[in-house]
Amino acid sequence: MSDPTPPIPAFAIAARFFDGQSAGETVVRGVADQLKGRLQIFDEESGRLLAEWPLEEIRMIRDPGFGDGIVFFREGHDEARLNVGSAEDAAALGGVTPNHRKVKVAKGTARKVLFWTGGAVAALLLILFVILPTLSDTLAGMISPEQEEQIGLTVVGQMEGMLGSRNGSGFCTEEAGQAALEKMGDRLTAHIELPYPLKLKVIRHPMINAFAAPGGHVVIVSGLLDKAYSAEEVAGVLAHEIGHVYNRDPLRITMRTAGSAGILSMILGDFAGGALVLAISQQLMQASFSREAEAAADVFAFEALEQSGLPTEGIARFFEKLRDRYGDSEGAMEYLASHPNLASRALAARAAETRTRGDFEPVLTDAEWDALKAICK
Amino acid sequence: MAYTDAPIVEDDVLHGAYRGEGGRLFWLALGTGVLTLLTLGIYRFWAKARIRRYLWSATAPGGNPFEYTGTGLEKFLGFLVAVVILAAYLGILNVVLLFLGFSVITGGDPNDPMVMFQQVLVLYINLFALIPLIFFAQYRARRYLLSRTRWRGVRFGAEKGAWGYTWRGCLLSILSGITLGLLSPLQTFKLEKYTWDRTWYGDAKFTQGGKWTSLYRAMIHVVIGVLLFIGAAVLMAVDPQLGLLGMVLFFVGYIWLIIGFIYYQVHAWRILAAYKVLGENIRFRSLPRTGTIIGTYIVGTIAVSLLTALALIPVGFLMAGLATFMDGANPNGLFGSPQGIAFIAIIAFAYIFAIIFAGALSMVFITQPILRHYVEETTVLNASGLDAIRQRVGDEVVDAEGFADALDVGAAF
Numbered sequence: 001m002s003d004p005t006p007p008i009p010a011f012a013i014a015a016r017f018f019d020g021q022s023a024g025e026t027v028v029r030g031v032a033d034q035l036k037g038r039l040q041i042f043d044e045e046s047g048r049l050l051a052e053w054p055l056e057e058i059r060m061i062r063d064p065g066f067g068d069g070i071v072f073f074r075e076g077h078d079e080a081r082l083n084v085g086s087a088e089d090a091a092a093l094g095g096v097t098p099n100h101r102k103v104k105v106a107k108g109t110a111r112k113v114l115f116w117t118g119g120a121v122a123a124l125l126l127i128l129f130v131i132l133p134t135l136s137d138t139l140a141g142m143i144s145p146e147q148e149e150q151i152g153l154t155v156v157g158q159m160e161g162m163l164g165s166r167n168g169s170g171f172c173t174e175e176a177g178q179a180a181l182e183k184m185g186d187r188l189t190a191h192i193e194l195p196y197p198l199k200l201k202v203i204r205h206p207m208i209n210a211f212a213a214p215g216g217h218v219v220i221v222s223g224l225l226d227k228a229y230s231a232e233e234v235a236g237v238l239a240h241e242i243g244h245v246y247n248r249d250p251l252r253i254t255m256r257t258a259g260s261a262g263i264l265s266m267i268l269g270d271f272a273g274g275a276l277v278l279a280i281s282q283q284l285m286q287a288s289f290s291r292e293a294e295a296a297a298d299v300f301a302f303e304a305l306e307q308s309g310l311p312t313e314g315i316a317r318f319f320e321k322l323r324d325r326y327g328d329s330e331g332a333m334e335y336l337a338s339h340p341n342l343a344s345r346a347l348a349a350r351a352a353e354t355r356t357r358g359d360f361e362p363v364l365t366d367a368e369w370d371a372l373k374a375i376c377k
Numbered sequence: 378m379a380y381t382d383a384p385i386v387e388d389d390v391l392h393g394a395y396r397g398e399g400g401r402l403f404w405l406a407l408g409t410g411v412l413t414l415l416t417l418g419i420y421r422f423w424a425k426a427r428i429r430r431y432l433w434s435a436t437a438p439g440g441n442p443f444e445y446t447g448t449g450l451e452k453f454l455g456f457l458v459a460v461v462i463l464a465a466y467l468g469i470l471n472v473v474l475l476f477l478g479f480s481v482i483t484g485g486d487p488n489d490p491m492v493m494f495q496q497v498l499v500l501y502i503n504l505f506a507l508i509p510l511i512f513f514a515q516y517r518a519r520r521y522l523l524s525r526t527r528w529r530g531v532r533f534g535a536e537k538g539a540w541g542y543t544w545r546g547c548l549l550s551i552l553s554g555i556t557l558g559l560l561s562p563l564q565t566f567k568l569e570k571y572t573w574d575r576t577w578y579g580d581a582k583f584t585q586g587g588k589w590t591s592l593y594r595a596m597i598h599v600v601i602g603v604l605l606f607i608g609a610a611v612l613m614a615v616d617p618q619l620g621l622l623g624m625v626l627f628f629v630g631y632i633w634l635i636i637g638f639i640y641y642q643v644h645a646w647r648i649l650a651a652y653k654v655l656g657e658n659i660r661f662r663s664l665p666r667t668g669t670i671i672g673t674y675i676v677g678t679i680a681v682s683l684l685t686a687l688a689l690i691p692v693g694f695l696m697a698g699l700a701t702f703m704d705g706a707n708p709n710g711l712f713g714s715p716q717g718i719a720f721i722a723i724i725a726f727a728y729i730f731a732i733i734f735a736g737a738l739s740m741v742f743i744t745q746p747i748l749r750h751y752v753e754e755t756t757v758l759n760a761s762g763l764d765a766i767r768q769r770v771g772d773e774v775v776d777a778e779g780f781a782d783a784l785d786v787g788a789a790f
Contacts, residue, residue, distance in 0.1 A: 022768065
C-alpha cells in the first residue's frame with residue numbers, strides 16, 4: 001500500500017499581487033507546482049503570467065497579526081508582495097515552501113555587531129572614566145577658593161537638613177570644645193598649605209561619621225566623639241577628612257557625579273527589573289570614583305599623623321570599631337562599597353606606624369579632650 | 378460637524394480595517410518581555426521590532442496589511458551610535474553647566490527661597506538642554522519608522538529635516554509656553570505641517586492644508602476646565618462660606634481639564650486629517666471619538682489591574698505557605714536562612730513578573746484597542762488614485778531611532 005494521501009502536485013490559490021513598482025493592486029491566481037518547484041502568478045482578468053517564484057525562495061512576513069491575509073515575497077527580490085486571502089490558501093502555500101520562515105542574515109553580521117558593540121563600549125568607558133573625570137577635575141581647579149567656600153556652605157546646610165535639623169540649630173558651638181577641635185586641626189595642618197582655612201564643626205547626631213564639604217568645611221558627627229576612646233582616634237579621622245580637603249575631593253566628586261548622571265540610565269533603558277540593574281551599576285561606578293579618593297585620603301592621613309608626631313593606632317582602632325558596628329564589605333560587595341575594606345584600612349594604618357608605642361605628645365590635654373567630648377552635651 | 382465634511386465619494390473609498398487578535402499579541406508581548414529581562418534589556422530592540430511587525434500587519438486598510446521591515450539589529454546598532462554621541466554631549470554639558478552654576482551660587486541661607494531657586498536651577502538646568510534633543514530624536518525616529526513601513530508593496534518615506542524640526546519645535550514651545558498655552562494650536566499645526574509636508578508614500582507627497590486657527594475648536598474643553606479653575610479660585614477668595622463649593626468646582630475643573638486635553642488631541646487629529654492630501658487628490662477622513670478613547674483607558678486599566686492581581690494569587694499562597702513554614706523566625710535572619718532567601722527570591726520574581734505581565738496586558742487592553750479605534754475610524758477617499766503611485770527608493774537611516782530609544786521618547790510601540 002502506498003501513502004493514502006499523495007502530495008498534490010499542483011494547486012491554485014487566490015491572492016492579490018503588488019508588483020513592487022506601483023501601489024496598484026492586481027487580483028491574481030497563484031499556481032504552486034511542487035514538481036517544478038515554482039509558483040506562477042497569473043493575472044485573474046487577462047490570464048497573463050506576472051511572476052514566477054521558485055518555491056524555496058518564497059518567504060512569509062513573520063509575526064502576522066491575524067490568520068488570513070498572509071503576505072509572501074521572494075527572497076532577494078523583496079519589492080513584490082503576494083497577499084494570500086484565505087487562511088487555508090496561506091497554509092497550503094506554507095506547506096510547499098520549505099524556507100518560508102527562514103530569515104536571511106547578511107554575511108559578516110556577527111563581525112559587524114562585535115565591532116560596533118566593542119567600539120561603543122570602549123567609547124563609553126573612555127567618556128566615563130577618562131574624559132569626564134579629567135574635565136571635571138580641570139574645571140574644579142578653575143573654581144576660586146572663595147567660591148568653593150560658598151558652595152561648601154550650601155552643602156553643609158543640606159547635610160544638616162539630612163541629619164534632621166535646620167538653620168544651624170544642629171551644630172554644637174560650646175566654646176571650650178570648639179577650641180579643642182581647632183587645636184587638633186592646627187596641629188594636623190601645621191606642616192601643609194591648604195587652599196582655604198579649615199572650618200571645623202560638630203553636629204549633634206548619634207551616627208559615627210565625619211564629612212568633608214567643598215571649601216574646607218569639615219563636619220564631625222557627635223556620635224563619633226561619644227564612641228571615641230581617645231583624642232588621637234578623633235585626630236586620625238580628622239586627618240582623613242583634611243586629606244579630602246587637601247585634594248579638593250568633595251568638589252571634584254560632585255562634578256564627576258554630575259557628569260555621569262543620567263548616562264547609565266540612558267544606556268540601560270527602561271525595562272522590568274531595570275531599576276535594580278541601574279542602581280547596582282550606578283553604585284559600582286560611583287563607588288570606584290570614591291574608593292580611589294578614600295584610599296588617597298587615608299594615605300594623606302597616615303602621613304599627616306606622622307608629620308604631626310601622632311600615632312596611627314587611633315585611626316586603626318576607629319576603622320575596627322566601624323567594622324564591628326556596621327560590618328565590613330567583603331567579597332563581591334567590596335566593589336559596591338564607597339569605601340575600601342575596613343580591615344585592610346586598619347592594617348595599612350598600623351603598617352604606616354614609625355614610632356614606638358606610646359611615644360608621642362598627646363594631641364589634647366585631658367581637660368581639652370573632656371571639653372570636646374562634652375561639646376554637644 | 379462641519380470641519381469633517383470632506384468631499385465624500387463613497388464608491389471610491391478604502392475603509393481602515395484592524396484585525397489584530399488579543400491572544401497572539403499577549404503571548405508575543407509576554408515572550409519578548411521575558412527575553413528582554415533575561416538579556417538585561419538588550420533584547421528590547423528585537424522585542425519592539427517584533428511587536429511592530431505584528432501591529433503593522435494587523436492594520437489592513439481595504440484588506441491589504443501594512444508591513445514593518447525594520448529589524449532589531451539595526452535598531453540595536455543605531456542605539457549604540459546614538460548612546461555614544463549622547464553620553465559625550467550630556468556628560469560634558471552636565472559638567473560645564475554645573476561649573477557655570479557653581480559660579481552663580483553666592484551662598485546664603487539655604488532656606489531662603491531665592492537661594493533655593495538658584496540651587497534648583499543649577500541642578501536642573503541640564504534638563505532644559507535635553508529638550509532640543511527630544512525634538513531631534515522624535516523627527517529622526519519618525520523618519521526611520523516611515524522608511525521601514527510599506528503598504529501594497531510601496532515604501533513610505535520622509536525627507537531629512539531633523540534640525541529644522543528641532544529649532545521650530547523649541548521656538549514654538551517657548552511661544553506657547555509664554556502665552557500660557559494660548560498659542561499651542563499654532564505649535565500643533567506648524568509642527569504637523571512641517572512633518573507631513575516632508576512625508577511621502579512612494580512617489581506621492583503628502584500636503585497638510587488648513588489653518589492653524591481652526592484648531593481652536595478642539596480647545597473648547599481645555600478652556601472650560603480653566604474657567605472652572607478660575608471660578609473655584611474666585612469663589613474661595615470672595616467668601617469663605619463658599620469654600621466647600623469652591624473645592625467641588627476645583628475638582629470638577631481638574632477632571633474637565635484632563636478630559637479636555639484628550640479631547641484636544643483627538644479633535645486636532647480629526648481636523649488635521651481632514652486637511653491632509655496625498656498626491657493630487659487622495660484625501661482622508663478620520664473620526665476617532667474622545668469617549669471611546671477615555672472609556673478604553675478606564676476599562677483597560679481596570680482589566681489589567683484585576684488580571685494582574687489574579688495572576689499573583691498563586692504567588693501569594695506560596696509566600697503565605699513559606700511564612701508559616703518559617704514560623705516566626707527572626708525577621709532579621711531573612712538573608713541568613715535558605716527559606717529567607719527563597720522568600721526574597723519569590724518576592725523579587727513576583728515583582729518583575731507583575732511588571733512584564735501587566736505590560737503585556739496593557740498592550741492587549743489599552744494600546745491595541747486604541748490603535749484599532751483610530752484605524753477603523755479612518756477612511757481613505759478617492760482611493761483609486763493609489764494605483765498611480767510608484768515605488769520610491771529606500772532611505773538609509775544609519776542611527777535608526779537610536780536617539781529616541783536612548784532618550785526614551787519613542788512612541789507607545
